Amino acid sequence: MELIDDPSKLHLLPTELWIKCWSYTSNWELRRLVRVCRYFCDICLPLLFQEQTVRTSYCDREGWISVAHSLHRGKLRLKKLQAAPHAAFVRYWRFQGTDDYESLEDDFPSVVNIGTVEETYLELLQTFVTSLGSFQNLRSLQMSYVELNRSVRRTLKALERLETLELSQCCVVGRTGPVLSLQEFKLGKWWETSTQREKGPLKIASARALRKLSLDSGHPRPFLDAYLTNPPSTPLHNLVSLHVTLKDSMIDQFRRFLCRCPQLLELEIESFLSAPPKKSLRATAIPRLHSFKGPRLLAAYFISDRPVTALELAHGSGFKNEHKPAKKDIPRDLTLISDAAPAVQSFAIRVLMPVASEVCAAITTHWPNLSELRLVLREVRIPRATVDTDGLDSDDDELLAELEAEPNEPAIDERAVELSDCDTLSTTSSPSWPNIVLRDDDSDLDGELEESVPVPKVLLPGSMYAYGQLFPFPQPRQAIEGSPRTTAELVDKLCAPSSSSDAPFLTLPTSLHSLHLIIHHLWHHFPHANRSSAFTIHNQHRVLLALEGQMADLRELDFGARSVWRRYGDVWTDVSSGAKIASMCHA
Known part of the structure; x- marks a missing residue:
């Protein structure tokens, strides 16, 4: 406190130490630290702007005007940030788009001007796409419902410091284009338009520097083809983490893919197979694997004779016809898994509450030296009493009418929304320093922090x-x-x-x-x-x-x-x- 009270002493501590201290603070605190002095402003401004988020909110009949204003303010903030020197401070971008606004006019036909929401959102989306090139120090980018065309891929290629890219619910226009040098790449569900649908591999991320790869859902095979076609295939020497969804049509291809990953440490599987794999996994595939997350009936297949120490049984059994395992099957499957991986130190499983006792007893028997255990217990549904209309007599006509009544036709909403580029933005200003453009999720941080309640020094055992x-x-x-x-x-x-x-x-x-x-x-x-x-x-x-x-x-x-x-x-x-x-x- 003495250092803060006397600004002339602030330089007694190195700048790196101040940055380390303020990196753990919230935006609420950072916005106040920039007002302390010029020295703190120079340190905290990069921390305040390093993470940017745009989220779309749910739109209904009552709140559509506020949604339109929120989208418009997001567009204005983005334009202001793009033109400001603060764009150089941005390291992480998260754009969570939506396609829900496309059906608003059909869902709410009585609201005359609700189409303004979609128009404003499209303007925000276009502003985001065109502004990406302004964030030259960007390290991580997450996008959903964004069209990945050649122009966007060229923009991403120009971001030389980009290390992490996550795509979810994106439309991919063309499977070829500039290949990005990434360390982490996550490809969620994606699709192609009927006019642009192509055959062949999907080339987005280079195999040379890739360390983490996640292919959540959809059809991951075109991406795997990029590393398996046109032999000799490129080995993924740096890949240490892999998450993929398996289907019957790609199991043989996936086995070959694993042989190209000699340094793989973490493997996560989601499976929609109809039968267990017929061929065994090569002994030379993934020899360093130490963490596996996936279906219980596929665990032994991937972890046998490998130094696995962390195991999480998730995503059901792994087969289409066996989503609900019998009570007696889980302890049996745990026995097979323990024979394949006896040195597990961290274990996680998801089971129904009634079988928790038997499952825990089996876990303790097979891995008595376990250091970490994660139990996700599912409650058993208790049937809820329903309304019996057969037993109602003539005196219950009002209740029957209430049960069978249909909702009234909504009134016509002819309200209009005015969106002006002169809308007031939330900013933090100082006498001689530039305004700070705040994110939308900072608005709830304006209140004062609650005072902590003093804790008694002595507590009786058990209290x-x-x-x-x-x-x-x-x-x-x-x-x-x-x-x-x-x-x-x-x-x-x-x-x-x-x-x-x-x-x-x-x-x-x-x-x-x-x-x-x-x-x-x-x-x-x-x-x-x-x-x-x-x-x-x-x-x-x-x-x-x-x-x-x-x-x-x-x-x-x-x-x-x-x-x-x-x-x-x-x-x-x-x-x-x-x-x-x-x-x-x-x-």
């Missing part, structure tokens, strides 16, 4: 301090019968009192340092499901104290939704909220 209140050690509840189906039942099962002869509900490796207990809630897919069963702060308190007694080396417990508890000495601290729980086993 919790959160949100300014002190909670005692939680009292155990009666154990439920049978297998848990919801989060509330799981918590009661985990925290139920047990005698010395009873085994805990979840048998976990005692060597665990990090445990991720993530709940896949019903209401992700069923909006009417009960949301009260989430891991509340009180349930986290109970579960943490119940699990730490089983694992003396446990240092981290993650409940998802930014609820991560870490133990420092004899106190557990929530890294997000700052809540604290005194350990029962390390007091």
Whole structure:
């Protein structure tokens, strides 16, 4: 503080140290640091502008005017940034486009001028595409719903410092063009217009410098063809991470592709195969693989005789006719996987709650020295009571009418929106320094920061301090019968009192340092499901104290939704909220 109070002493610390300090601050703080002095302004301006984002928002009948204004302000900000010297500070660009605005006039025919939203969005999109060449220091670019034509590819080729490119839901016009020298490339779903559809390989990223490659969905085969056709094929000596979607038509091609990746360390597979591969993977393919993420029935195929230490079973079973595995099949499959990779240290799996006990017991048996475990537990859907109209009598005519009533025809909306290039932009200004163009997502950072609540210096073992209140050690509840189906039942099962002869509900490796207990809630897919069963702060308190007694080396417990508890000495601290729980086993 003495240095900040006396600007003449600021240069006592090297500039690199100040940059390191302010790189961890938020935009809310950076916008205030630039006003401290000229020295801090020169340091913080590049940090404030290094990441730029344009997001499109949902448009409906009521809020279409505000959406149009938001898109117009984004276009004006982009034009101002393009012409300002701050464009040299931009390192990361994220443009999240949409195609939802194309159908607005059909979806809302009663809104006369709703087509203004699409017109404004197209102007914003065109401004973004034409301004890309202004950001010569750009390192990372993410784009969705942008047409990748030859002009855009030439612009990207001219960005000599571009290292990462992510394309999602993009229309590719022509498979040939300037090839980019990238370190990371992600190609999501893409398509070609009927008039421009071509055959042959899709050449976008050079194999020479590529380190990370992700081919999420769609048809990745044309991209793989770029490295396998016209032998001799180009080896990918620098590729260390690969994510790809497999289909029956490309399995043989993919095996050959892996032989071109001698340095591959991380492999992620999504599979839509109809049967297991007939030919085995060559022993010389991916010899250094240490991390695999993919279907459980394909895991052993790719990791056998390879030094895999991190394993995540995801994306179902891997085959079209076996998306819902039987309860008895998962422990059997884990046995096969453990024979292929006995040295796994980090393991992740997604299972239904009723089979969690059997799966955890199998994991502990096969990998007793596991240091990190991630369990994604899915709740079992409980049928929701429906309205029975057959039992209604004549006195319920009003209720029947309400159930069967159709929505009223919406009134005609003849409002017009005026978009002016003189619209006021949110800026931060100083007496003699240039205005700072803020991003759209900075508007919610204008409020004052909340003052932190002081934490008591001494906590009794088992007690919790959160949100300014002190909670005692939680009292155990009666154990439920049978297998848990919801989060509330799981918590009661985990925290139920047990005698010395009873085994805990979840048998976990005692060597665990990090445990991720993530709940896949019903209401992700069923909006009417009960949301009260989430891991509340009180349930986290109970579960943490119940699990730490089983694992003396446990240092981290993650409940998802930014609820991560870490133990420092004899106190557990929530890294997000700052809540604290005194350990029962390390007091």
